[in-house]
Amino acid sequence: MTIAFEPSTSAAPPRRKVVDSRNLGDRIFRRGVTAGALTSFVVLSFIAALLFFRGFEIFRAFGLDFITTSTWDAADGTIENATFGVAAMIVGSIVTAVIAMVVAFPFVVSSALFLEFYVTPKLKFVLVSVLDLMAAIPSIIYGLWGYLVLMPHAAGWAASINKYLGWIPIFSVDVENFDASPFVSGLVLALMILPIAMSVTREVYSRAPLDQIQAAYALGGSRWGAIRAVVLPFGRSGLVGGMLLGLGRALGETIAVLLTLNLVFEVKFQVLASAGGSVASLIASRIGEATPLELKALMAAGLVLFVLTLLVNFGASSIVARAERRVR
């Protein structure tokens, strides 16, 4: 046998299509997971379709006004006299959710780091159990606690924030009533999203590569140095993912917000004032006594919430993807 090693004369050959033949077990498994994945998509689209068709009349009558104006008047139950617009609710949902995120974030990071790197295994076990328990508490309990216990205090805190930082537009108020504000609601939501956001974050931090952590120590780094050089960059996407899960919960939260927020149909960015909005709470508060027309409007509001959540998740996951690419 000889091995020719001559310069190739012809042009590059056409590329071959590389296929692999799958065995039976593989094919069955493949069908199984495909079916599972499709089912969830189908169910999701059915929900969206239902909301769309039930709310269709509203979208046709009000068009974009439904999401750019703020009134909620069912009038005599005819579409000619009624006006529906949920701009204030959309804005309110986002504002409370953002407050919850901002408040929760430092606690999520610090408690995740604390549990993963600064606590003995025994204490860690206890604390993690407590946090899991926190995640299991029904939201009505958070709502009641927020309403009965937190609100009286939080109103006082809000008053001091307003007194010293009132010159910043978002901390100003028109009337000195600090109860049932987006601030209070946001605090309750922050507490609610803390367990889930933190357990996801902690999980990712715990998987930070040991050899890199050792490298940081071996270079004379302190524990904080190793965390900053290795754990935080490694866990960034997990942190965002955990916060996102929390954001999803905050946007969709109904009852706890209903108890701690004064729903007002006016777009406002004064987070300390006793006026806010929440699409989910709007639906919950009206659905009991809604006329057939109003019910359609609530369905339409539901679709808006659905799309809003999807958009937020989509936006955030592309942020994660970008962060990931930078790391690679």
Add this chain to the structure above:
Amino acid sequence: METNQNRQVDGVIPATSMAEPATAGGSQSSTLDERMVTMSGLQTKGIHAWFGDHHVLEDVSLDFPANTVTGLIGPSGCGKSTFLRMLNRMHEFIPSASMAGEVFLDGEEIYAPDVDVAAIRLRVGMVFQKPNPFPSMTIAENVLAGTKLANIKVKDKDSLLEECLTRAGLWKEVKDRLKLSGASLSGGQQQRLCIARALAVKPTVLLMDEPCSALDPGSTLKIEDTIHELSDLITVVIVTHNMQQAARVSDYCAFFLSDGHPGRVIEADRTDIVFTSPQDQRTADYVQGRFG
């Protein structure tokens, strides 16, 4: 286990081991060079190591004189890495790990209660068996990571960068892409990046755990040159499975063997003696490739 951990602090020169090894053969754990009882360099006295109840190292007393290169050789699993990691206190990083004995760095006991571990690790640099650059940092940031971690002010970062990367034999390959991620390099390049990173904090001792096991012959030679150059300035301890490499780079050589027992030093001497006229038959067998 508890009794073993009692340290003997008696200032005796650790010429011979206190406890006779369990096996016959009269092997002696010895200092590398008994004439050289200096207070510089690195000395270990009666080192033991455990992982849980597993006794992996027994009574290792070695002397690494300043500005020398010492090769640690021996079959896989005999405790070379464990021993190396005790020299910069990385051993205690493993939760189940415990130790006994003493390690002196320039005469100072590094396991003494009031010692700042981070300061020790800054003086005793380490290159790991597996390349471990920081993937979230660029190549340049990786090299300077140690100075940042230890808050060392560097006046001329660019020249430090070039110096360390050149010493590690990587400068030519990466000088145009210093802003790329450290993880974008090949495995061998990553290892050289880690060597550069270890050099950037100017350690006085450099521990290397099979630094060349992922490298091609060219980069291996480059690293060996670097080790030669460095040995004018610092003390190098290198674990290697490559006998030629041990013969080429080291001034002293210590042969470890576990052989069903906790790992011990069978023989430690000048490299030429270990390779040409070893005292112990097992050493002779190992260095000639008839063993392990």
